[in-house]
Amino acid sequence: MKIFSASQMRMADEVTIKSEKISSLELMERAASQIFNLLHHRLQGAQIPIHVFCGIGNNGGDGLVISRLLVEHGYNVKTYIVNFSENRSKDFLVNYDRLKEIAKEWPFQIKSEEDFPTVQYQDMVIDSIFGIGLNRPLVPWVTQLIKHINNARCFTLSVDIPSGLYDYKKPDDAEGVIFADVTVTFQLPKLVFFLPQTGGYTKEVEVIDIGLDRNFLHQTPGIAELINKNEVVPLYRSRHKYSHKGTFGHCVLIGGSYGKIGSMVLATKAALKMGAGLATAYVPECGYEVLQTTVPEAMVITDSDDELEEINLDFEPSAVGIGMGLGTDEKTIKAFEEFLKENKAPMVIDADAINCMAKKPELLEHLPLQTIITPHPKELERLIGKWEDDFDKIRKAQEFSAKYRCVLVVKGANSLIIYEDQIYINNSGNPGMATAGSGDVLTGMLTGLLSQGYDPIRAAVLGTYLHGSAGDLIAQKNGFEALIAGDIVNNIGQAYLELFRQPQQQEQKS
Numbered sequence: 001m002k003i004f005s006a007s008q009m010r011m012a013d014e015v016t017i018k019s020e021k022i023s024s025l026e027l028m029e030r031a032a033s034q035i036f037n038l039l040h041h042r043l044q045g046a047q048i049p050i051h052v053f054c055g056i057g058n059n060g061g062d063g064l065v066i067s068r069l070l071v072e073h074g075y076n077v078k079t080y081i082v083n084f085s086e087n088r089s090k091d092f093l094v095n096y097d098r099l100k101e102i103a104k105e106w107p108f109q110i111k112s113e114e115d116f117p118t119v120q121y122q123d124m125v126i127d128s129i130f131g132i133g134l135n136r137p138l139v140p141w142v143t144q145l146i147k148h149i150n151n152a153r154c155f156t157l158s159v160d161i162p163s164g165l166y167d168y169k170k171p172d173d174a175e176g177v178i179f180a181d182v183t184v185t186f187q188l189p190k191l192v193f194f195l196p197q198t199g200g201y202t203k204e205v206e207v208i209d210i211g212l213d214r215n216f217l218h219q220t221p222g223i224a225e226l227i228n229k230n231e232v233v234p235l236y237r238s239r240h241k242y243s244h245k246g247t248f249g250h251c252v253l254i255g256g257s258y259g260k261i262g263s264m265v266l267a268t269k270a271a272l273k274m275g276a277g278l279a280t281a282y283v284p285e286c287g288y289e290v291l292q293t294t295v296p297e298a299m300v301i302t303d304s305d306d307e308l309e310e311i312n313l314d315f316e317p318s319a320v321g322i323g324m325g326l327g328t329d330e331k332t333i334k335a336f337e338e339f340l341k342e343n344k345a346p347m348v349i350d351a352d353a354i355n356c357m358a359k360k361p362e363l364l365e366h367l368p369l370q371t372i373i374t375p376h377p378k379e380l381e382r383l384i385g386k387w388e389d390d391f392d393k394i395r396k397a398q399e400f401s402a403k404y405r406c407v408l409v410v411k412g413a414n415s416l417i418i419y420e421d422q423i424y425i426n427n428s429g430n431p432g433m434a435t436a437g438s439g440d441v442l443t444g445m446l447t448g449l450l451s452q453g454y455d456p457i458r459a460a461v462l463g464t465y466l467h468g469s470a471g472d473l474i475a476q477k478n479g480f481e482a483l484i485a486g487d488i489v490n491n492i493g494q495a496y497l498e499l500f501r502q503p504q505q506q507e508q509k510s
């Protein structure tokens, strides 16, 4: 599913108004009535106090429509106008008058802290203060109002985006943003819902289709693509009856050092479980017996005793995964450099191989085109330097990717796959996957896909999704805490099957 910027959303709005020959007011009515329907369906007329906080722009206008419909259906509603500006939008004003016509109680004006209403824990709040139009810091009393609403800790529904969130940078005050239980957002999800610094402002996201112009949505490239099942199914390549193990390549996993051979066991097994035809593990001598015993399907080549000092392969691999438990000893860096100069096969670079490159950036010059690099945030920082906020991080990662023509898989709650100006946001996975060895499994999985001839961007997107999906299958059975990396490997088969099990519901998960 595409993600648009605020200006693209505004453009979609305008195009729809022209192509459908409807007014912006009608579009607002259509969008906001859908939120009302959702609420009505769940509340079934319950008489809990509902506080609707409306700004003075179109997000506020949406709030006024919801208020009116709630009043018309006999709900216990209080409407507030948050007067942060005199510049009221046209459609706000029309809906303001419409509400006044039918409501017994006129909207209450909030102009300063003295006007703040009491909101109780058992009440409900509809947050329609700011939408995607927020473009500068809030005046202090509006920040206070947001904190006042948050303090009530009552059920809060944000319209389109939690108020106080920009769609292009982190908030000025981390506490000056509505903490929403659910955000009902129009037509397409917003990037902020999936980034570590801002994703936590809403527990759930529901995307509602408000019928914006299909052609425009289809033809306009988004700023990012959210990856759910629907997006990855077309990436899967089915197998032919007459294929043989040579068809699926012979990959090599390189890494391991004394005490860190387990990472290689996980990665090697994962590559095979993903469908690589053959896999060789290249490890120091100390890893030989461990690998032969725990992954009998793999072949093993060994180097010196406790860490790698040389990488000499006696075959041309179809793909390489390197870095798990590798260490960053000078001799290992040298071996890695020599290997990079020789190697032509597609690669996945992880963990200590990333740290080796951070120590010796010249290594980056030798990467094969579209090498996949899979850093966690600390490793990423070693590659691209510090960032201001998540948006700056993405920009810097894009520049890095363009400079070295590499695919970055930035690991996190929603891993980002970045290739030059393309951004994919993985939407599978869960907090249980923040566990030792989870990254080693991912590297093995991506190597397994490259081995079968998947191109690197497809491999990165499909592999990251399946990794998260395998984790989700475990969490459904065992919960988050007991999830360990070996279970992810064991569920790769189920994750493949899950791709084709049932069509996905039109529902978003944040």
Ligand SMILES: NC(=O)C1=CN([C@@H]2O[C@H](COP(=O)(O)OP(=O)(O)OC[C@H]3O[C@@H](n4cnc5c(N)ncnc54)[C@H](OP(=O)(O)O)[C@@H]3O)[C@@H](O)[C@H]2O)[C@@H](O)CC1
Pocket (backbone or CB within 6 Å): 009, 010, 012, 013, 027, 028, 031, 055, 056, 057, 058, 059, 060, 061, 062, 084, 085, 087, 089, 129, 130, 131, 132, 133, 134, 135, 136, 137, 138, 139, 159, 160, 161, 186, 212
């Ligand atoms: N896209 C669609 O298809 C549809 C969109 N719809 C809805 O429209 C919403 C966007 O509405 P919006 O553009 O009127 O902006 P909104 O967020 O209400 O802000 C209001 C104005 O406040 C101002 N302002 C900004 N920052 C400020 C600050 N710190 N302190 C004070 N003032 C500040 C700024 O105006 P400025 O003063 O800069 O001229 C801004 O314009 C969207 O989220 C969705 O809910 C639906 O109705 C239908 C379909």
Ligand SMILES: [K+]
Pocket (backbone or CB within 6 Å): 059, 127, 128, 129, 130, 131, 158, 159, 160, 161, 162, 163
């Ligand atoms: K809002």
